[in-house]
Amino acid sequence: DGGITQSPKYLFRKEGQNVTLSCEQNLNHDAMYWYRQDPGQGLRLIYYSQIVNDFQKGDIAEGYSVSREKKESFPLTVTSAQKNPTAFYLCASSIVREKYLEKLFFGSGTQLSVL
Amino acid sequence: KNEVEQSPQNLTAQEGEFITINCSYSVGISALHWLQQHPGGGIVSLFMLSSGKKKHGRLIATINIQEKHSSLHITASHPRDSAVYICAVSPWDRRQGGSEKLVFGKGTKLTVNP
Numbered sequence: 001d002g003g004i005t006q007s008p009k010y011l012f013r014k015e016g017q018n019v020t021l022s023c024e025q026n027l028n029h030d031a032m033y034w035y036r037q038d039p040g041q042g043l044r045l046i047y048y049s050q051i052v053n054d055f056q057k058g059d060i061a062e063g064y065s066v067s068r069e070k071k072e073s074f075p076l077t078v079t080s081a082q083k084n085p086t087a088f089y090l091c092a093s094s095i096v097r098e099k100y101l102e103k104l105f106f107g108s109g110t111q112l113s114v115l
Numbered sequence: 116k117n118e119v120e121q122s123p124q125n126l127t128a129q130e131g132e133f134i135t136i137n138c139s140y141s142v143g144i145s146a147l148h149w150l151q152q153h154p155g156g157g158i159v160s161l162f163m164l165s166s167g168k169k170k171h172g173r174l175i176a177t178i179n180i181q182e183k184h185s186s187l188h189i190t191a192s193h194p195r196d197s198a199v200y201i202c203a204v205s206p207w208d209r210r211q212g213g214s215e216k217l218v219f220g221k222g223t224k225l226t227v228n229p
Contacts, residue, residue: 042119042201042219058216088156101205101217104148106158 002027006091006107012115013078013085021076021110023091029105031096032074036060037088037109046089049074050096078112086114118142119220121202127226134189136223138202141183148217149176149187150201158201161187192227199224 004025013019025032031050035043045058049068063082068074074093078085091107119140128134138147149161162169162176164185169176173192178185189196202220 040221042117042221043203043217044219045216048216090156090158092158101146103160103163104150104158104217105160106150109156109158111156 004091004093004105004107006089006110008110009108011110011112013112014115016080018077018079019112021078021089021091021112023074023076023107024072025074025091025093025105026072027093027105028071029093029095030071031094031101032068033092033094033104034058034064034066034074034076035090035092037090043090046076085112087112117220118206118218119202119204121200121220121223123223124221125224125226127228128192130193130227130229132192132227134192134196134225134227136187136200136202136225138185138187138220139183140185140202140204140218142204142218143207144180144183144204145207146205147178147185148203148205149185150203152199152201152222154198161200189225194227194229197225197227 007022033048034046037043044060046064047066049055055066055068065077089110092104094104095102122137146165148163150158152158164178173190175188199222201222203217
């Protein structure tokens with residue numbers, strides 16, 4: 001079955017540590033996204049990528065980094081520069097036609113907490 | 116003021132009731148999305164619409180572009196409909212046309228009691 005797989009489901013970070021969240025899709029989608037969800041707030045875009053080896057900052061990119069070496073994979077690294085990393089992180093993918101985002105497919109999310 | 120406002124924030128209903136969730140937005144858009152997030156956290160896309168009305172099973176989504184307003188209706192609600200329903204819009208960019216980025220509302224938490 002096609003879909004998006006995020007791992008791990010739960011992740012704990014020690015102070016000063018970088019952690020990487022995995023996101024893999026087998027939907028053959030060009031566009032992939034990372035969102036952050038905090039209680040009581042709407043999803044906020046961290047980074048997005050429309051094509052392999054290219055990505056753009058979203059609204060809250062500071063303290064995060066990404067790579068897009070393969071179409072299927074879009075890992076997110078939460079660096080030690082991100083001072084408030086505790087949140088629920090969602091990866092998504094989509095087809096984009098002529099700048100129009102079509103239906104989004106989401107992973108099941110990763111809950112990141114600080115020890 | 117958020118670009119996407121949802122109401123109500125929380126909604127409790129009895130099984131079988133007709134439910135309406137509202138979404139208002141303040142920007143020009145190319146499309147509006149309704150999403151469903153279950154307690155486990157995963158999100159499913161329910162509808163994407165740019166005009167008129169769409170129906171899928173017991174769910175109906177409508178949009179009025181002139182009024183900048185959309186509604187999600189659930190007929191004959193059931194406890195398994197309990198979830199957070201999220202409205203998101205694709206802003207219209209004058210230079211580029213559509214946009215790959217969505218602006219999200221804060222969600223409406225629906226609880227349907229048996």
